[in-house]
Amino acid sequence: MKNPKIKQKNQTLYSIKRIGIIGGGQLAKMSILAAKNMGFFVTVLDSTPECPAAQIADQQIIGSLYDPEKIRALAKVSDVLTYDIEHIDTQTLNSLHDDGCTIYPQPAVLEIIQDKFKQKQRLADKGIPVPHFEAVEKPASLALMGFPIVQKARHGGYDGKGVMVLKNQADLAFALKTPSMIEELIDFTKELAIIIARKQDGEIACYPVVEMVFDDQTNICDIVAAPAQIDKATAEQARQVAIDAVEALGGVGIFGVEMFLTRTGEILVNEIAPRPHNSGHYTIEACMTSQYEQLIRIISGLPLGDTQLLKPAVMLNLLGEAGYTGEPVIEGLAEALSIPGLSFHFYDKAITKPARKMGHITILDNHLDKAMAKLQKVKTILKIKGKEKI
Numbered sequence: 001m002k003n004p005k006i007k008q009k010n011q012t013l014y015s016i017k018r019i020g021i022i023g024g025g026q027l028a029k030m031s032i033l034a035a036k037n038m039g040f041f042v043t044v045l046d047s048t049p050e051c052p053a054a055q056i057a058d059q060q061i062i063g064s065l066y067d068p069e070k071i072r073a074l075a076k077v078s079d080v081l082t083y084d085i086e087h088i089d090t091q092t093l094n095s096l097h098d099d100g101c102t103i104y105p106q107p108a109v110l111e112i113i114q115d116k117f118k119q120k121q122r123l124a125d126k127g128i129p130v131p132h133f134e135a136v137e138k139p140a141s142l143a144l145m146g147f148p149i150v151q152k153a154r155h156g157g158y159d160g161k162g163v164m165v166l167k168n169q170a171d172l173a174f175a176l177k178t179p180s181m182i183e184e185l186i187d188f189t190k191e192l193a194i195i196i197a198r199k200q201d202g203e204i205a206c207y208p209v210v211e212m213v214f215d216d217q218t219n220i221c222d223i224v225a226a227p228a229q230i231d232k233a234t235a236e237q238a239r240q241v242a243i244d245a246v247e248a249l250g251g252v253g254i255f256g257v258e259m260f261l262t263r264t265g266e267i268l269v270n271e272i273a274p275r276p277h278n279s280g281h282y283t284i285e286a287c288m289t290s291q292y293e294q295l296i297r298i299i300s301g302l303p304l305g306d307t308q309l310l311k312p313a314v315m316l317n318l319l320g321e322a323g324y325t326g327e328p329v330i331e332g333l334a335e336a337l338s339i340p341g342l343s344f345h346f347y348d349k350a351i352t353k354p355a356r357k358m359g360h361i362t363i364l365d366n367h368l369d370k371a372m373a374k375l376q377k378v379k380t381i382l383k384i385k386g387k388e389k390i
């Protein structure tokens, strides 16, 4: 354990003072920045000593996110636990919860979300519109819905890994071998997302509906535009569906709700993340309260912050350039930073890899189309390369 001295904070200020975060990636890092601004003491659990969050956390417990002993050690030095990734040991979290440990979002909610099939089933049971789906009980079930279909690993997927489009019978040769589910392939016009903040007493705050644009090659969300360019009625519909979805789970915390807008104007929920979400990075600069500060407020029992959008914004994920690995080398930063309204975030990962999320930029402008034009320019000048060619 690094820096094991625990400072005592003024107890009259907050009902809790020590936050424990399971997972030390960029989402934890940005949450900790918000927590440190507000005077909390933060411990992070991650197996990598130089993970993004380790650099700003008060202390780190080095260990696996599935190690019951390390999770218990984190709980011992924290008044509340949260996490920045859904692939963690819920069994230990459940038993800690039963012993009176405060954990948000609740382990029971995480358990449902962790399994994409259980998640869809809960949403469907509660009347939330979702794509038609089926569990894959045996290989023959893959052909249940005809083609084309989308096959998804029930557990462990992220950034499009664990998602396979099967266009015809012949594609079955490429089917995932892990426990999975299938869905109809949705012919969407846009992928939308919304960050929903929900408190212990059920009070909700919603961020604006945003549009996520995916990179064709990496299948990773490339650009987020806030607000989404959709009519008011559609935005209201998306907002309501997202609220209903979080309420269907009874979740407390920050939730990123991913949705499809279909050609016929329907809103369907794709999936829910029980944590700050990539589509909400823009809230740091563009909203009155960021999704990260909002998380800290919720888990510590403080009032919800204002979610108002201050200016239109676009966010670009900075992915590790193809063909490079090793220590990251940032190219074109000075030129990018000379663009008005641009903020640069670097996660300080020790090693870059092709398509690894290394940082992001957010551009604010009075006009969304101007912000987008600036972003397209940045795409050509700002690159994250590595010291080694591959």
Ligand SMILES: Nc1ncnc2c1ncn2[C@@H]1O[C@H](COP(=O)(O)OP(=O)(O)OP(=O)(O)O)[C@@H](O)[C@H]1O
Residues within 6 Å of the ligand: 131, 150, 152, 157, 158, 159, 160, 161, 162, 163, 183, 184, 185, 186, 187, 191, 214, 220, 221, 258, 270, 271
């Ligand atoms: N039923 C579907 N119809 C059409 N496209 C889909 C469908 N399901 C998923 N996709 C596409 O695949 C992408 C990744 O799917 P999904 O969000 O389920 O996986 P993920 O690995 O958890 O993704 P991420 O971590 O990027 O959120 C979606 O954003 C969408 O572009």
Ligand SMILES: [Mg+2]
Residues within 6 Å of the ligand: 258, 270, 271
């Ligand atoms: Mg997704």
